[in-house]
Amino acid sequence: MTKHRPERVGDLIRDVLSRVVREEMRDPRLGFVTLTEVRLSPDLTHARVYVAGHGEPAEREASVAALNRAVPFLRRALARDGRLRHT
Secondary structure, three states: OOOOHHHHHHHHHHHHHHHHHHHOOOOOOOOOEEEEEEEEOOOOOOEEEEEEEOOOHHHHHHHHHHHHHOHHHHHHHHHHHOOOOOO
């Protein structure tokens, strides 16, 4: 495996998820969030997505709660649009 593959897969995951959050999520609790980084395990089977929320602390907590609640939806969208072998 090349040393750049984890970076490319992480960028793909971040791009797909940011598009889904921006265009498809309709949760009113979701404020302005930015997906900042995706860290992958060495074998590319686990990904951790980091977000930055903007606004008041209560708004940031509500946005993170909305994203955590939408994990199954986001996972399905990544499987649909991500062109990855395993999701």
